[in-house]
Amino acid sequence: MSADRLLATLLRYLQSTSDQQDTPRLLGTALSLLTSLNNPLNITLLTSQLLSAPALWARPNALSSSLTFMSLFHSAAIKCHEREVADRHDHPLPLAARPHLESHLPLDQWITAVIKGADEHSSPANHALTIGGLMVGLASRHHDFMTTKLGLILRTAFVKAVNLALLETHPEDDLAHGSIVLPLNHAFTHLSDLDRAALDYDRLLPVLMSTTLHSSNGLRSAYFLGAADAELQQVSSQQFNWSSDSPSYQQIDSILKSPLISSLGPLSRLIAHTIDHVQDAWLVLSAVEDIADFSKRLGIQWRQNKLSEIDASEEAIFLHEEARTTTLPTLWRLLRSILFAIVIMLRSAVARAVGDVSLAAHKNAPHIAQATLHSLRNLSFIFTRLGNVSFSQYTFTYLTSIDILANYPTQSSTFLDSIAPSEPGQIPSHPLERNFDLFFLNTAEHFALILSPRQNEDLLLAASSPYLITAGNPNLLPIFEAAHSVTLSVFSAPQNVDLTAKHLPFYVDALFRVFPHNLSSRQFRLAFKNLIKVVSPPSRTAVAQPMLAATLLDLVHERAIQAPTAPLPPSYVPAQRTAPELESAPKSSIPDLSEQAVLVLTLIDAFPCLSLALLEERLPLTAAAAQMISDTDMREYCKKHFWEVLVGGEMDPERSQICVRWWTSRGGQEALLTADNPAEDQFVMSGGLGEQDEIMAKL
Incomplete structure (x- = not known):
């Protein structure tokens, strides 16, 4: 059948209301004609009829039909482009000088003819499907096509069709809305900034x-x-x-x-x-x-x-x-x-x-911030399924919303009340409720500074208290860590001096109850160091309770003296190595640490946070505690960590001077480095002289 007769037959079918199963056959015939007709008027006529044909659009169709229609022009554009590229490759002569085999419309004329078919007799949403299909098809074969003059014509026509469809489409017409969104979603990356500004x-x-x-x-x-x-x-x-x-x-x-x-x-x-x-x-x-x-x-x-x-x-x-x-x-x-x-x-x-x-x-x-945080909370069960692995978009959205809301104490208090645990003081049995508790604890931590002491106690401490001793359950580990973080943030708030004095003994008791069986050495050391920061100058708690830091250190010191010396299970050994001498050392050089060794390391970690007088008092006591460790490998590991804290840069100038004075003139070197092997190399502070008058600069 000739192309003209096939076109006439197809046009008759398009004007009838055929069954849905005939649609693929009609579109297949249309694709063949779109790429074979050589008269631009026929292409315009066929396009116009396709866009308004009762056989295709009389019945409400699923969006997949719109995608199929868009794919029709996508495939036609690709075929016409490939044909033109092949013609140029086979016949490098100008079009007028080529031997006449079979005439085809040049690509620019073919595109112009198709665009003319998007006329007033059809819906602008269908125009967007047609032009969007052309854009995506041509851009997939020629990456720079959208920057050409013909690409500009397509982009302009597409934006015009989208805007007209938005203006004319009924607000309740979901299919028409989908037919607008579908081509725009696929073609949006091919629009220039100027085109996008016109939407x-x-x-x-x-x-x-x-x-x-x-x-x-x-x-x-x-x-x-x-x-x-x-x-x-x-x-x-x-x-x-x-x-x-x-x-x-x-x-x-x-x-x-x-x-x-x-x-x-x-x-x-x-x-x-x-x-x-x-x-x-x-x-x-x-x-x-x-x-x-x-x-x-x-x-x-x-x-x-x-x-x-x-x-x-x-x-x-x-x-x-x-x-x-x-x-x-x-x-x-x-x-x-x-x-x-x-x-x-x-x-x-x-x-x-x-x-x-x-x-x-x-x-x-504050309204936007609250609505955003409510959305993230309701989706927290998905986030937990991902393993609580954050990503940059989430981090920005979450923290920025908190920063905005924190400027409005009244709204912040209302928001925290609305997301507070439904069963305060106990761990819910439903996994989703525990997810909500985790979100509450992670969020409430950022509001401790702007809440009143009463709210900090009734909301934050009440929600965190049941999770402080649950580290033995690996499923509750993220909530356990969040609970400790919330508790420390409450203690750090300057308005909570009395609240800290009231609840700190219970928190310290919880720490000692879960270590080492349900709490890793890394977590214990980190929690205790942060606790020492809270109760040391210049915090208000240190002014109200000046002996609190010394009391906590005494508790750890006494427990270290009586602690077991057997190595802890591997899961409780510190995962990080802080001493630079150990950075390149093989893992086998790091010994399994006992509870006693971990407690000594905890005392050493606290040095940069202590007041000047307390630091001067604790240096010799901690050195003596390190010498009490019977295992040679553990003892040497603690000594190296002691040395790293002294020279690693954590100390401010005043504390560094105290350490230098203790090390050089008050027996610090002898107290720490008394060893079984007298020939062992010495640690020497910067500026100190060795036995052979050799300067060993360590800083």
């Missing part, structure tokens, strides 16, 4: 938000989690299964494969760019509230799902193999994509709150 961002942002979060082509308002709960089946006395044949799993799989969610990363960056450039600040507030509502709904849906009751460490016990290897990983892949996308959107909103005058106003800034 109507104020109309675009609501369309992007509703299409991505709520439409049937997007994330469906997070209700897919509720459907999954109804189809969990008990297959044994302990195990549950979520079948891959269940409708809920098929729904989640279809969401992941949908045209928009399969490219959720670029789509979230498009939304973030739109948030950056909207003119109406109210739209940013609306977007943040929309994200907060979606996140809350997602968290509620997860809380009501039986899967949320199973900790990650217990999945092998309570979940069937199919659920562990097939269905649940698919769900977590979707949830991870949602987390990353929402964080990227919120990052732009928070940045606008920092740099935009209207959004930084007192009535807007």
Whole structure:
């Protein structure tokens, strides 16, 4: 059949309302004609009919049909471009001088003819699909094509089609919104800054938000989690299964494969760019509230799902193999994509709150910060599943929101009240509630300075107290560390002097109760060093309780004298090496340390934090404690660490002078370096003279 007869036949079919199964055949014929017709008027006619054909657009179609239509022009553009490149390679002569074999339209004329077909008889959203397909197809074969004159024509026509579609589309038409978002998401990277500036961002942002979060082509308002709960089946006395044949799993799989969610990363960056450039600040507030509502709904849906009751460490016990290897990983892949996308959107909103005058106003800034933190809290169960591994976008969004909110003490107190543990004073049994506790502790730590002592006690200390002695459970280790950090932040706040004196004995008792069996030596040393900082000058606690630091050091010293000398299990040996002499040493040169050795190292760690008088008092006592260690390797390790603290740069000038005076003229060198082997090389302070009048500079 000739091309003209085939064109006439196709046009007749396009004017009828054919069955949906005929669509692929019609589009295949259209692709063949688009790349073979040599009359630009016929190409314009065919394009115009395709964009308005009842056979293609009379019935509501899924967004996948729009993607197929976009792919039609994508494939046609690639084929025409490849044909022109091949013609140039085979026939380097000018077009008029080539032998006449078969005439084809030059690429520029073909593109112009297609654009002319996007006329007033069809929807602007369909125009965007057509021109977007051309742009993506040509850019994939010719990276610099979008910078040419023809590329400029395409970009201008595409932006015009998108803006016109945003203006004319009904607010409730989800399919039309998807047909706008789909080509824009694919073609956005090919637009120049000037083209992007011409987009109507104020109309675009609501369309992007509703299409991505709520439409049937997007994330469906997070209700897919509720459907999954109804189809969990008990297959044994302990195990549950979520079948891959269940409708809920098929729904989640279809969401992941949908045209928009399969490219959720670029789509979230498009939304973030739109948030950056909207003119109406109210739209940013609306977007943040929309994200907060979606996140809350997602968290509620997860809380009501039986899967949320199973900790990650217990999945092998309570979940069937199919659920562990097939269905649940698919769900977590979707949830991870949602987390990353929402964080990227919120990052732009928070940045606008920092740099935009209207959004930084007192009535807007704390509202944005609270909504952002609520969103991150409701998504914290996904973040925990990732292993609490932070990334730069999340860190900026989280910490900036805290910084904004911390400027408003009243709103900060209200926010902390709203996210405080539901069962203060005890560890909840539900994993999701423990995730919320972890988020609360990590967040509340930053507000200790602006809360009153009563709030610090009722909110922060009450929430952290049950976790202070739970380090033996590896699943609770992140919450355990957060609880200690919160407690120390409360003690560090200057307004909490009386509160510190009241609760510090209980905290010290908790430290000694969990070490060394449930607390690693590294954690114990770090916690105690921070505690000494809290009770040492220039803190107000040191003024109110001047003997507190000395009392704590005496407790550790007395325990070191009586502590066991057997090596601790390997998991409790310090993982970091501080002495420069040990940086290049093999691991075998670091001995297994006993509880006694760790306590001596703890005393040494505290030197840079002590007051001048207390430092002068503790230097000889700690040196004597180091000499009490019976194991030679452990003792030498402690001596090296003692030396590193003295010369490693942690001391300020006043404390350094005390150390030099003690070392050179008050018997410090002899007290520390008394060894079984008299011929052992000496440690000498900078400026000291050795036995052979040889200067050994160590600083």
